[in-house]
Amino acid sequence: MSEPILSLRGLHTDIAQYHILQGVDLEVPRGQVTMLLGRNGVGKTTTLKSIMGQWSAKSGQILYDGQDITRLPVSARARAGIGFVPEDMGIFRDLTVEENMVLGCTTGPLDPARKDWLLSAFPALGTFWHSEAGNLSGGQKQMLSIARAMVEERKLYLIDEPTKGLAPAIVSTMAQALRELKAQGASILLVEQNFSVARALGDSAAVMDDGRVIWTGEMAELAANKDLQERLMGLSMETH
Amino acid sequence: EIRIAHVYGKTGSLEAYAAQSHNGLMLGLEYATNGTMEINGEKIVLIEKDTQLKPDIGRALLEEAYGDDDAHIAVGPVSSGVALAMLPVAEEYERVLIVEPAVADSITGENWNPYIFRTGRNSSQDAISNAVALGGEGVVVATLAQDYAFGRDGVAAFREALEETGATIAHEEYVPTDTTDFTAAAERIFTNMADLEGEKKLFIIWAGGGNPMGKINAMEPERFGIEIASGGNILAALKAHKEIPGMEGATYYYYEIPQNPINEWLVKTHFERFDSPPDFFTAGGMAAGLAIVEAIKRAGGAEDTDALIEAMEGMTWETPKGPMQFRVEDHQAMQSMYHFRTEIQDGKDYGVPVLVREIGMDEMNIPVRNQ
Amino acid sequence: MTQTLLETDALTVRFGGHVAVDAVSSSFRAGELTAIVGPNGAGKTTYFNLISGQIPASSGRVKLLGEDITRLGVADRCRRGLGRAFQLTNLFPSLSVLENVRLVIQSKQHKGFGLFSMADSHQELTVAAMAILERVRLDIQKGQLVSELSHGDQRKLEVALLIGLDPMVYMFDEPTAGMSVDEAPVILDLIAEIKADRARTVLLVEHKLDVIRSLADRIIVLHNGALAADGPPAEVMASAVVQEAYLGKELDHV
């Protein structure tokens, strides 16, 4: 088995005077979907932002593709092949859908084939191609954010709660799109509250609590073990 | 010792004028005391204060000068707005204020009080001298001025004086103070003047930025037989006159015009010290310095303000512009003005005002407005 | 007993040429919880915007207790008893959690124009606010600034504000989106409590089917801006059109 695309070693991150991440250890194997799970406020988003560089790590190491990126600026990390779908979607509200997508392409013009692929997954974006992104519905914004990250091939995707606000029909197309992405060889680190999505997509999983990763293992193992779910994340997943 | 406060706008947009005025004042004191800077054995102490061109600060500073520094006489400021705010302070502290070079008529007019003297010329003097220089039978004049008190008062005084010379005003044009494009104003003037008969002149009263003269001249007023006329200005501004050789008007000072020992000394000394000729406000500042020394000598000291005032009322003294006289009624210094014609001379990058004739102080009927 | 609180009458809005809400007529009775579902972009949030007045209607009417409120502004509608929680979190970021709720209660009690009394001397506001924070389990965070809260906690506060307003018509727009599985039930229980109060009506936009199944008395389906179905949950969910256009293939079968 090859080395993981991403590994975090003892990552500590402070936000203002708060000590949020308190030694996160995490590995994302190549070509796999790794789920990052946990209750509200345990530091999932902060972990993703630290990887992206939007919060800078106080100590610890971030190894990406064999390279230490802990101190690299945000844009350099992006150009090294990390795609990011933030929790708040990061839509440029005043730009049109098209312009948002164009900005997603950093290496060249928008590839028509790729565009077609994304529009077939998220047809609404095509309908509103020339409208201001700020006027999109909540779910449409979410689609745009995901599509923008996928508009060029990246080696690693960091995706924060992509299904929130998506209608069930779209959730399944989105899941399908993520699978295709994986089939193209990308690795994905996915934060998700919707457990059925997590179960359907995840290869492995990591559960966080209180700024640390408290459990890692195969997704199947977690899905099968209700006691474990209860212990790690509070309630049983099945009821909801 | 004799404490003199120079309260003026050292900093701000009129900084260049302020510097000239101050140099002039110092030269005046120096000349009048033969370089000793003492009057009747008493040392002159000069206190400088910067109004920053703000009326409220000017007022506070003058209070400070009279109240805290106990100055006997104050001189300044550059801007009329500041001067007007300062006038009541002189009255309150019962000390003399010599206004130089602020020009507004109302300083020696409705806002005047007995402690105020002015060595600088006032707007009417400017306007009337120009009227005397330009006027005559058969002359038809249009005016262009800024649309605020300064411009309107100036034109009013000019009109009054002009009518006495037999000339007529055909059109008055007022534009906003910050106008930069004079096309419309010029078109209006041309439209109004085109069909008139006679010697047609366009008289421009302008202070501050913008350069209507050059721009209107570029629109070829000679097509309509109109000549441009305007008053004198500081040396730097005379560059704009270079485009209009032959232009006539009246000026307050140009260093080559007055012929008298004081001016000779001033020009010589100024070249020595500053490597440049003295300018408009240098002459004014010097006149103020000379007036102070003369007045203190006559009053036998600076302590007694009433004696000073008495000495100064009606006092005639020598300045780089020849004799000046404080008129008794409003304490405005009567003085000569100079009718000039612009010439282009080798080695000078500006239009040189060459004397046509000196307009003596009796030739101008400057109204008294403080009653 | 089941009084009609809110009615919309051929409510329509057009953006340029796009008809986002297309002549939707419906009425909502007290003691009832209506789930509004539909694909993304169907016009659910826009429908809410029209009811609460954020967007002026192109045509049609909104009636509250039989009174036409179509021309009223947002604040006036709110004062008459329309309350709204937002899909995308929309709070006062640099005020504390407590102050956020206090502001709502102050508005409810019409104390906003008090110029010469001290805000902090109004104890009753603080007490009421704390009670609500306890209900949504945000009481420990009361002193924190909203901008420092995690996403899920902000969602809870969003709900808390609506509860503080205690309107006649509650409108929730995906209240549990992004909330973790152990937190969501707290909110859902709250909504159930409101519904139990027979004088209120609840409008709920949700994408989570289990939530709808457990709470809704009635489901409205919006599609392309138009009203596509309206009926009891079981019936509507079973209809072929809903299955195809909204639910799609269930995830587990993919």
Added chain:
Amino acid sequence: MIVKLLSGDQPRSVLLTLLLLVTLVCLAGAPFLFDGVRALDTAARICIFIVLAASYDLLLGYGGIVSFAHTMFFGLGAYGVALASSHMGRGFDALLVGSVSGTVAAIILALLIGLFSLRVRAIFFAMITLAVASALAVLVSQFSGLTGGEDGLTYKIPRALTSANRMGEFMGTQISGKILNYYLVFTAALILFLLLLRIVNSPFGRVLQAIRENDFRAEAIGYRVIWYRTMATCLSAAVAALAGSLFAIWLRYVGPDTTLSFEIMLDILLMVVIGGMGTMYGAVIGATLFILAQTYLQNLMGSASEATSALPLVPDLLNPDRWLMWLGVLFILSVYFFPTGIVGRLRERRAS
């Protein structure tokens, strides 16, 4: 009691409390603590600008409304007193009539501006106020018959308030009407400031803060945003006009440069921002420091320039005539080092 007076809004920092106390003591005792007319004038100016800056902070710091018309209201108050005094003759009735009518005019104008233009985007509102303010300045310059135009108005105030009114000696200081005048200014300023402090800490103040944060949501929880904003504009205009009246009473001169100019507008803005927006106490600190700098920077530079006269270039840059440059540098540095204002900075220190 003190808490009540301060409306429960304590300085919340030891250093800040000290600074405020020192300022209060110095201002309260100015005629006796310092000698010279200049010092007294500076103290009066500080009092007036504290009120002016505080009223602007109500709008800017609490309401989040950027207006460039604040000097216009200041000017209305000042011209009110000036016009009344020049037409009714010197007298307390003229001062009263002038202040009241100036304030009423300010409120009416603020109401109009508020209702008509608070609906547009913040930055455009700022531009509209700029336009209205410059239009008023043009009017003042045009109607020179009434307003004195660019030259302004000089008038007399009741004899009781001038230095001609000598009332004996106290603690080695001549008590004159001027000192009486100073205490009039000081007391009025103190009351107005405490009033503003109360307003920003009232329920109304809280709503303003909420609107500043998120007007959309404030509307959605039942606050009629336009009315609150308009109310804030009117209140702050009224207080600014009263500050203007005080200034006119103190100065006995009113002109466009002293009350209406954009430069003063910027000064106020700087006072509020340096001091700390949305804190009220910031206005006190900001105004005091700014006026002191404006008054004494030149003197300071004079001595600095002499002290460094041996060095090359330095004395040129420290030449008192270049004081404006250092004021500019001060603008930049203060925003740089006090991003949350001095008050914000002091409170932070305590928090950490």
Added chain:
Amino acid sequence: MTLAPDHKPTFANLSLTDRLGKAMPVILVPILIVLGFVAIGAPSSWLTLTVSGLAMGMMIFIMASGLTLVFGLMDVINFGHGAFISVGAFVGVSVLIALGDWTGAASLLLNMAAILLAVVAAMAVTGALGWGFERVIVKPVYGAHLKQILVTVGGLIVIEQLIYVIWGPDEIFINRPEMLKGAVTFAGAAMEKYRLLAVGIGLVLFIAMRMVLRRTKIGLIVRAGVENGPMVEALGYRLRIVFVGVFIAGSALAGLGGVMWGLYQEVITAGMGEEMMVLVFIVAIIGGLGSVEGAFIGALLVGLLQNYVAFLEPKLALVSNIALMTTILMWRPQGMLPVVKAK
């Protein structure tokens, strides 16, 4: 009660007024010119006023172009722009004075070469100044309008004072190069030669800016960066460099504007740029933030209206710009052709 299976929202046709509305700003200039003709009557006066109004508009556009980038796109209220205009004028004029032989010669080629050198020098200096300004003064205050106003006013004061230190307090008068003096007369209308040059330069600048902003992503990156900088960086753009670059370009354009304006006025002062700021802001606002086309049209409208009104009713000239701004904002609260929404 059926659902369309292909989730397609309903679209109605755009009404005629909607479509006309889009083209309206462009038509406004000819409309104003025709109205001017009707009101003025005399063809030669009208021609003079129209041509010089358009030329004045071009000059205003040159000065406003840099502000459209910095204020419109980057959302930075930069009063320093005024100082850059002044510095541009002083540098340019100094070069022209030094090249007195070239400007004094009656050769169009030499004259133009001198102007070109002056422009290049001015743009280089103001560009460099802009670079320093961005790094030291503006960088900490992106996104905070009030602080921008304060620091940039601070910067403005400092630069103006430095002009005093370097060039002295006197205003400097300068005569135009020999071949650009005077006017050409055509159909009874006299037209300053210099204004014709300004028209040429303005047009070239307009087309160049349009091309750059249309053909590259720079405009998009800047707009997106203003809204959400961290996200733009997370997409892989070095936002800092783009911002700095745009700021330098804006400052250099101010320098160009300064040279042009200085030569028009024939007298330069440290405060000359500051005096133009309100007008320049008005143009950027009525055009719609971030829009080069809007600023261009806005500048022409200002130039024309000023001239017509000053001819017809000089009293109203004082308020013509303010009235224009208010009217346009009432008609289009975001300005005529907004690219960026106002905050």
